[in-house]
Amino acid sequence: MLEVLRAKGIYLYGRGGKKYIDLISGIAVSNLGHSNIKIQNAIRHQLKKYTHLMVYGEFVQSPQVRLAKALIKTLPNGFEQVFFVNSGSEAIEGALKLAKRANKRSKIVAFRDSYHGSSHGALSICGNEAFKAAFQPLLPNVHIHNYNDLSVLPHIDQQTTAVVVEPIQAESGLHLPNEGYLAALRQRCDEVGALLIFDEIQTGFGRTGRFWALEHSGVVPDVVVMAKAMGGGMPLGGFAASEKLLSLFKNDPVLGHISTYGGHPVSCAASLAALELLQSTKIFEEAEAKAQLFISLLKNDNIKAVRHKGLMMAVEFDSFDILKPLIDKAIEKGVLTDWFLFCSNSMRIAPPLTISTVEIKKCCKILNEAMQEVFAR
Numbered sequence: 001m002l003e004v005l006r007a008k009g010i011y012l013y014g015r016g017g018k019k020y021i022d023l024i025s026g027i028a029v030s031n032l033g034h035s036n037i038k039i040q041n042a043i044r045h046q047l048k049k050y051t052h053l054m055v056y057g058e059f060v061q062s063p064q065v066r067l068a069k070a071l072i073k074t075l076p077n078g079f080e081q082v083f084f085v086n087s088g089s090e091a092i093e094g095a096l097k098l099a100k101r102a103n104k105r106s107k108i109v110a111f112r113d114s115y116h117g118s119s120h121g122a123l124s125i126c127g128n129e130a131f132k133a134a135f136q137p138l139l140p141n142v143h144i145h146n147y148n149d150l151s152v153l154p155h156i157d158q159q160t161t162a163v164v165v166e167p168i169q170a171e172s173g174l175h176l177p178n179e180g181y182l183a184a185l186r187q188r189c190d191e192v193g194a195l196l197i198f199d200e201i202q203t204g205f206g207r208t209g210r211f212w213a214l215e216h217s218g219v220v221p222d223v224v225v226m227a228k229a230m231g232g233g234m235p236l237g238g239f240a241a242s243e244k245l246l247s248l249f250k251n252d253p254v255l256g257h258i259s260t261y262g263g264h265p266v267s268c269a270a271s272l273a274a275l276e277l278l279q280s281t282k283i284f285e286e287a288e289a290k291a292q293l294f295i296s297l298l299k300n301d302n303i304k305a306v307r308h309k310g311l312m313m314a315v316e317f318d319s320f321d322i323l324k325p326l327i328d329k330a331i332e333k334g335v336l337t338d339w340f341l342f343c344s345n346s347m348r349i350a351p352p353l354t355i356s357t358v359e360i361k362k363c364c365k366i367l368n369e370a371m372q373e374v375f376a377r
Contacts, residue, residue, distance in 0.1 A: 002331065007034035010352050010359055012336065021363045023337045023351045028170075028202045028312070031229040032274055032283075033352040039232040042273035046266050055084075055262055056255060063268035070275050071240065074211050076220045080243040084236065084263030088201035088227030089117025091237035092164070094257050095223045096121050098241065099162035099195040101248045101256060107159045108139070109194075111147040113172035113342045116164065116199055116225075125164050127172075128342050148178045153188045160194040162223075167213040170202040173343025174307040174314035182219040189222075195245075196221040201237070202312070205229035205274070206284025206353055209291075209310030216309070232274030236267040283353045287311040293357060294349060297364035300371040313349040320344035322375075329370040335363050 002020070004012045010033055012020045025031060032039065046063060053059045068082045085091050100106065110116070114127035123132050124139035127147075132138060145152040147169055156163055163185055169175040189196040198221040203213035207229065210216060214224070222245065227237035249256035278284060287310035294313060295306050305316040317323045323345055327337055338348045351363075 002336070009033045009035070010355050018334065020331065020334050020336045021351070021359065021366075023335060023349050023363065025229075025350050025352050026233075027228065027338075028207055028350050029228045029231070030233055031205050031207060031353045032232065032277055033354045034233070036232070036274075036277070038277055039270050039273045042232075042269045043234070043266055046269035049265075051266055052261065052264060055260065056258060061263070061265050061268075063265040063272065064263045067263075067268045067272045067275070070272055071226075071238070074275070074279075075224060075240055076214070078220065078242055079224065079240045081246045082238045082240045083246060083249075083257065084238045084268065085259045086235050086261055086264075087117070087237045088199075088225065089119040089122045089237075090259065090262070091201070091225045091227055091239045092116045092122040092125075092199065093119055094259075095164070095197050095225050095239045096125075096162065097257055098223065098239070098245060098248065099197065102195060102245055103161055103193055105159055105161035105194075106141045107157075107161060108142045109152065109156055109160055109163045110142060110144055111152075111165055111169070112144055113147065113175075114164075114166055114169060114199075115171035115341055116201075131341070147172070147175060148181055150181070150184060153184060156185070156188045156192055156194055158192050160189075160192060162195040162197050163189055164197045164199060166199045166203065167217060167219075168203050168208060168309050168312065170312070171341035171343070173316065173340045173346040174309070174312060176307070176309060177217065182217045186219050186221070195223060197223040197225060199225045201225060201227045203309075206278050206287065207310055207312050207350065209284060209287040211278070211284065213309070229274070230271055231267050232270040234264075234267040234270040236264070236271050238263075284310070287353055290353075290355065290357070290360060293360050294364060297361060297368075299368055300375065302371065302375050307346075311350060311353055311355075314340065314343065314346040315349060316346045318345060323347060326370055326374045329374050330367055333366045333370055335366045335370070337367075 110125035
């Protein structure tokens, strides 16, 4: 168990002054590093004004308004509003409700080894049966299909309310969509009147080398779900759509989706600072080159494959029994990494986007040493 006393940049500091290179960023949260001064200043500035007021429309709160406007500018044409919540799970719940409200259907199509959160509805569309078996019965009429398999298309029919998909699968151990796959889902949803929902909770805010992962394919969904790095280290989530879609929550019933702390002004201030910093520095545009540096420097015969998009990487080994001692040894040597929820034989590498080439070389040297020691046994 590692007790962290403070964190700065890519480093976590434990007792005795020992520091650790953070290669997981709180699971793709700290894209701009820990204790970023601009984000901290935005938090302090908002704290002096007010914290929680009311989120049901009685008060106009500038942190929410400014953030929503800035987010819409990052998205393709057609996205006009953002509904703020507290987390990715809650954003998925809102997106599912929005789809059901839009077309009065109940069937949901999702994908094997997908992960969308742990609340009731989000867990229902999780693509791993073992992960959700203890909590059955969950939502009915959820149909799970293989990612990247076009045989799903006939199953997206006139009873389908939504197709929920990660534009890049994360917890499966990093799997990219085949060429044309997301476009085929888009076309089929259009044919039957289902909503296409992209879960960008892990992939958004620069993680994959673009601000949104959807930019890699050019496919535009009906709803984009966001969280994690969105908050700049503060709890925040949201889902964006057209005004026509989100206005459905205004009636039948009134307040069709509500969240007491959703769009908390301090979180929104932190998020806006993070967004503006990402846009001004374009640090995410360096993600692919930095990933290639990792790939070129990590050397060991036990590495079976490296999958990645930007600084969202999976280093595959034969088994968890091989990987776990390596992760433990790396932590002992001062590098924090992890495995994936549904891919326990692959090492997660997702450092803050601010990691430098010098720091990459340093942590790769440590990881190589750890591999040599563990695999020499």
